[in-house]
Amino acid sequence: MAETALTRAAGGPSVLRPTRVSLIRAVTLLALLGAWELLARSGWLYEGVVPPLEKVVAACVQLLLTPAMYRHLGVTAWEVAAGFALGFAAGVACGVPMGAGRFFGDAVGPYVDAFATAPKIIFLPIAMLLFGTGIGSKLALGAASAFFPVAINTAAGVRQIDPVLARVGRSFRLSAWQMATRIYFPALRRSLVTSMRLAFGLAVVGVLLAEIKLSSAGLGFLANEYYTRFRVPDLYAVLILVFALAVGANSLMGRLARRF
Amino acid sequence: MDRRRAAALAGLAGVTVAAALLEAVIRAGWISPLIIAPPSSLPGAFAKLWREGFVLRPFALTIAQAFAATALAALAGIPWGYWLWRRPALGAAYEPWIGAAFAAPTILLFPLFLVIFGRGYATTIFVGFLAAVIPVVLKTREAFLGVPRVLLEVGRSLHLSAPALARRIAFPAAVPGIFTGLRLGLIYALVNIIGMEFLIDFGGLGRIVSEMYFRYEIPAMYAAILLIVAVSWTFLAALARLETWLRPR
Numbered sequence: 001m002a003e004t005a006l007t008r009a010a011g012g013p014s015v016l017r018p019t020r021v022s023l024i025r026a027v028t029l030l031a032l033l034g035a036w037e038l039l040a041r042s043g044w045l046y047e048g049v050v051p052p053l054e055k056v057v058a059a060c061v062q063l064l065l066t067p068a069m070y071r072h073l074g075v076t077a078w079e080v081a082a083g084f085a086l087g088f089a090a091g092v093a094c095g096v097p098m099g100a101g102r103f104f105g106d107a108v109g110p111y112v113d114a115f116a117t118a119p120k121i122i123f124l125p126i127a128m129l130l131f132g133t134g135i136g137s138k139l140a141l142g143a144a145s146a147f148f149p150v151a152i153n154t155a156a157g158v159r160q161i162d163p164v165l166a167r168v169g170r171s172f173r174l175s176a177w178q179m180a181t182r183i184y185f186p187a188l189r190r191s192l193v194t195s196m197r198l199a200f201g202l203a204v205v206g207v208l209l210a211e212i213k214l215s216s217a218g219l220g221f222l223a224n225e226y227y228t229r230f231r232v233p234d235l236y237a238v239l240i241l242v243f244a245l246a247v248g249a250n251s252l253m254g255r256l257a258r259r260f
Numbered sequence: 261m262d263r264r265r266a267a268a269l270a271g272l273a274g275v276t277v278a279a280a281l282l283e284a285v286i287r288a289g290w291i292s293p294l295i296i297a298p299p300s301s302l303p304g305a306f307a308k309l310w311r312e313g314f315v316l317r318p319f320a321l322t323i324a325q326a327f328a329a330t331a332l333a334a335l336a337g338i339p340w341g342y343w344l345w346r347r348p349a350l351g352a353a354y355e356p357w358i359g360a361a362f363a364a365p366t367i368l369l370f371p372l373f374l375v376i377f378g379r380g381y382a383t384t385i386f387v388g389f390l391a392a393v394i395p396v397v398l399k400t401r402e403a404f405l406g407v408p409r410v411l412l413e414v415g416r417s418l419h420l421s422a423p424a425l426a427r428r429i430a431f432p433a434a435v436p437g438i439f440t441g442l443r444l445g446l447i448y449a450l451v452n453i454i455g456m457e458f459l460i461d462f463g464g465l466g467r468i469v470s471e472m473y474f475r476y477e478i479p480a481m482y483a484a485i486l487l488i489v490a491v492s493w494t495f496l497a498a499l500a501r502l503e504t505w506l507r508p509r
Contacts, residue, residue, distance in 0.1 A: 024353035049376050106267030107274060114493035117447070119455035122466060122485055125473035129295045205365045212371065213459055227371045239369055246365050 051233045059233035060240060069222065069241075076207060076218040079135055083142020084203040088196065090143065091150025098151065099158025109155070116148035120202070121209045128214070138210045138218065145206030146199035153198070157191025158184075197253040204246045297479040302486070305479035314468050314484070319491065322457065322464030325381065326450040329388030333445045337393045338438060341400025342426075351401060362394045367452055374460065384456045384463050391452040392445030399444065403437025404430055436507055443499045450495055454488055465491065 033053065039045065040052040051059075063069055098105040098112070123144055127137035161184065169183040211220020219242050226235040279299040285291050286298045297305065309315050344351040370387055377383045407430050415429040457466025465488050472481035 020349050021353045024349060025357075028353070045376065103263070103267050103270070106264055107271035110268070110271060111275065113496075114489050117451065117492040117496045118489040119451045119458070119466070119492070121455045122458050122469050122488055124458075125469060125481055126296075126485070128473075129478070201363060201365065205368060208365075208368050209455070209459060223371055227374065230375075232375055235371055235375065239372060242368055243364065246368065247360070247363075250363055 048230075048232050051236065055233045056236045056240070059237035063234065063237040063241060069219075072217060072219050072222050075135065076211065076220065079138040079207045079211075079218065080142055080200075080203050083139045083207060084146045084200050086139070087143035087146025087203060088150050088199055091147045091195065091199065092154050092192070094147075095151040095154025096158055099155035105155060105159070112148065112151055116152060120145045120148075120206050121213070124210050124213060127210070133214055134216070138207050138215060141210040142203040142207040145202040149198040149202060150195040153191045153195035154188065157188045160191075161187045193257045197250070197257050200253055201246070201250050204249065208242060208246075294476075294478055297482040301479040302483050305477075305483040306487070309468070309480055309483055309487075314480075315487065318464035318468055320464070322450070322454060322466070322491075325385050325453050325463065326388055326446060329385045329449040329453065330392050330442060330446045332385070332389045333392035333396045333449070334442055336389075337396030337441070337445070338400050340393075341397040341438075341441070342404060344397065344401045345404035346426075355398075355401070358394055358397055362398065366390050367455065370456060370459065379460055379462055381463070383460065384453050387456045388449035388453040391448035395444040395448060396438075396441040399441025400434070400438050403434035403441070406437060407433040439503060439506065443503055446499065447492075447496055451492060454492070 036050065037053055040050045094108075094112075098108055120141060124137065124141055127140040127144070131137045131140055165183050165187055166179070169179050174182060207218070208220040211218040212224050213220075215221040215224075219238060223235060223238045223242070226232075226238060282291075282296065283299050286293050286296060293301070306315075344354060367387060367390075370383070373383045373386055377386060411429050411433055412425065415425045420428065453463070454466040457463035458470050459466075461467055461470045465484070468484040469481060469488065472478075472484055
């Protein structure tokens with residue numbers, strides 16, 4: 001009989017063989033791919049909306065062989081990297097005083113929370129008015145997306161620093177620089193790494209959405225081009241690439257985070 | 261409590277001073293009012309949005325979509341989360357995937373949804389659904405996993421059948437956790453739907469920002485953006501309060 005959470009004897013260890021888990025995953029993947037092919041060939045949806053897998057794979061290969069794609073990738077990578085760096089620096093600069101000064105944190109916190117909740121993409125028009133419709137506005141949106149999780153997490157991290165640590169530092173007569181590098185930074189490392197990971201993912205989303213909305217270069221621009229020309233397999237290829245890059249970058253950041 | 265009130269007042273004072281400075285800088289001609297709307301123009305711009313029907317109806321449209329998306333997410337996500345708990349093998353197999361999907365930027369796939377569903381409510385609600393269903397599934401499974409063993413033991417000792425055990429004991433004990441999932445789902449749905457509306461110039465609040473930008477009505481655009489910030493934050497705060505109020509003490 002299949003083991004279930006309700007029938008299992010309480011306290012008994014649940015033994016799940018890894019092969020069973022892998023089997024479920026393999027069957028699921030095959031079923032999904034099969035469902036896709038069925039949908040593609042069934043004619044239930046408009047012609048070409050869900051292209052057969054072989055067309056999507058061919059478009060992916062074609063995309064990877066297109067030199068122009070790498071130019072767009074370069075633009076996007078620059079916007080994400082610069083936006084992330086700016087947003088991260090600004091977030092730390094804002095988060096530290098928010099966490100250190102209780103009063104300042106209570107005064108500013110609600111406004112930061114309010115803007116943090118709203119979808120960042122709606123700030124794109126402001127970025128375009130300020131920096132034009134080119135790379136500047138995409139970078140700004142990446143920075144705005146990265147800023148909030150960093151500010152909020154850094155402030156929370158600072159608030160959680162054990163006051164004993166600071167007292168120990170002071171009793172050793174550490175200088176301000178030594179206090180920052182020996183006491184505060186190590187105590188903050190965890191929240192900094194966590195916020196870095198969150199911020200990077202959000203910067204990717206912010207930049208790409210901004211590119212899709214209005215731009216003349218970048219992977220988001222390429223996706224929009226293919227969309228407006230109804231080159232559906234190529235659209236799938238770009239989005240698969242974007243998605244793979246975003247997920248890959250995220251798991252890389254996660255691996256880095258575990259090291260610290 | 262007094263300190264908090266003082267801090268809130270100080271925050272408000274800070275915002276007022278910042279607005280006054282911005283106003284002065286714009287009046288002095290250092291920043292064009294076509295780039296940043298002077299704060300003094302915002303009340304008039306908001307009144308104009310209100311008169312022209314750009315506030316209530318779009319607000320209702322956006323909220324209705326967010327609730328529809330969350331309702332669909334509940335319909336799909338709660339049974340799904342329950343099933344992942346009932347069958348530990350499925351839970352072990354799918355949980356990491358769902359966790360990865362939570363971190364994955366699914367909204368970037370929206371051009372595909374446009375191709376498949378067309379530029380309409382099906383796309384915006386689907387994007388909201390995708391954003392909402394993942395926290396609902398994860399929190400539901402977590403809630404069932406957190407049901408105290410003792411409660412299940414009592415049920416077993418009374419010889420309840422498996423469905424009765426689930427309905428009478430596991431589900432009621434899991435309700436607070438499921439509600440957390442629904443709350444998160446609703447907020448994610450709302451935020452993603454507003455973003456989608458802006459991106460595809462369709463629907464409620466998000467569309468207003470895009471429309472005002474393309475009409476070059478700068479104060480109205482700023483007023484619409486601030487309205488969205490206010491709506492999303494009010495929603496977040498109200499739901500958090502509702503949850504603490506509903507939670508058994």
